[in-house]
Amino acid sequence: MSSPHTTTLNYLDTPICEAVLKITELLKASYKISKNTLALLLLQEDPYTQALVKEKEEKNYTHIQEVVSNLSKQYSEPLRYVISMNRQKTVDVLVSQSVTVPKSSSFMISNFLNRLMIHPLTGYPILALVLYYGLYQFVGVFGSGTIVEFIEGTLFETYINPWVTSFFQALIPWAVIQELFVGEYGIFTLGIRYAVAIVLPVVGTFFIAFSIIEDTGYLPRLALLLDRSFKYIGLNGRAVIPMVLGLGCDTMATMVTRILETKREKVIATLLLALAIPCSAQLGLILALLAKSPHALLMWGGVVMGEFFLIGYLAAKILPGTQPQFFMELPPLRLPMLSNVMTKTYSRIQWYFMEVLPLFIVASLLIWVGQITGLFQWLINALKPVVLAIGLPAEAAIAVLFGFFRRDYGAAGLYDLQTKNLLTPNQLAIASITLTLFLPCIAQFLIMKKERGLKTTLWMTAFIFGAAFGTGYLLNQVLELLRIHL
């Protein structure tokens, strides 16, 4: 690697080529990457390369800097720009020789659709349609209504539960052990039933809808559409992608905040994901809970969205810095491929299921141990004042306790309460809002810790707890004071 090839560099202006040659001669240490590449990056003042070379070369580094500054004096534009223009010129020549492009393209329909999706006047109605049919009708009404009612109400309640219960009662003579499997919070009657009968249909329909939307290329257009509103919360359109992904799974989305450019954006996005973006399991269950009381549903949507923008706005004010310019590749609009939608949905459901099922089972086990030792009852009693303070019946303490494990587990608990007609629409709205604002699950906490560090995560978690219960409390007071019944 000692002699620099100039064959791959001959497209560069002669002075640049000469500078590269000089720098490669000054690079004495051994590197894992070619010296030409390093030299060019040094000319472009890349901080990573500067740090690397400075450490390895010591004395020569000042000579290298001289070469760089001598060269940059010869140009009025930054070398970064000059070098990339050199490349682009070469590429343009090459492309003009080897590619023939037809004069008129047949992009008419997709161009038209494209413009409709991006323009605010038509874009927002399209977004509303996507949300209404994709989310509300398909996931809310069909998935968590029709399918859950069938699997939960018909299959489990009438056939499976009685059969499994009598099976375990015949198999195990001890009532305590029976409780573990088929009691009120049993591994089967609670853990597996929640996972299979309630969460699976909801998450399944959501992932189908989401995979289809993803494959069409709608999301980057949504990013462009929302870019302007996101400016107010210290983010740009780029952050739309993790936010929308968060509707699928907040944990996954927290990892995707890596695509954001600055630390400030990452912190704001992580906080908003944990606070105000409900994940698919929650979303579906909440849609199912509130589908019968549309006013409560509107209130839930309004408060959660309001909180999203308010906290985002405040965070942007508090955290110093400006958001970077937004640009994103717009992929073409495509018809989704059935096979891709199916594999993607399948792999996501599988991943999700493997993640929640053990947790649900462990939760049943913990509750069982808690009941025997009296700890469960103690915790519920301890939570009761909090639950009563936000205007919920004492029974909801169990759902809130579940919510600490996972928000969707808590929402499933609420779903159980609602089918027993224990909650008024007001209480439903408050409970759903409080649970939505909660940190979604332990997995997300761990990912937050990994991506943002322990200190930031603990601050965020403390804030989120306060915000969730504070909002519930305030809302209850306001509704009481104004005597509003949803």
Next chain:
Amino acid sequence: MTKVALVGSPNVGKSSLFNQLTKLYVSVSNYPGTTVSITRGKITIKDKIFEIMDTPGMYSFLPVTDEEKVSRKIIFEESPDIIVHVIDAKNLERMLPLTLQLMETKLNVILNLNIIDEAEKIGMIINTDLLEKELHIPVIQTVSTKGIGVLTLKDKLYELTTHHHA
């Protein structure tokens, strides 16, 4: 074992090509940023073992986001034996500058014109032979979502290792 890195701009089909090559599964979507970390898979072509790496999208050697830094790190610190530069054939002029940068590393580079079906659909004709001659690197065409051209890519990978070790 030969290390192969699939690199290129976001949303050009690296993950779907990875799935086709390895018969493993990583999530594929129609928007940039689906892949944020490296996925690895091993395959055998004839009598040789290859490690294939799927990388997050990158636009150039001067990274802006963390995901781009991840990809650059793979190229700079893991010294892959072969780099497959996956590009969207429709946007040749925007993507070839990275090809030039990859070639400067003196690693083996294959230029992979992906999504060639969409380019053909709008009537684009690409002279692959001329590109190969001008760039002095192998250029191949694929449609990764449908598995078209994957065998050619495997042949090229194998060919490069035999040259490499000769």
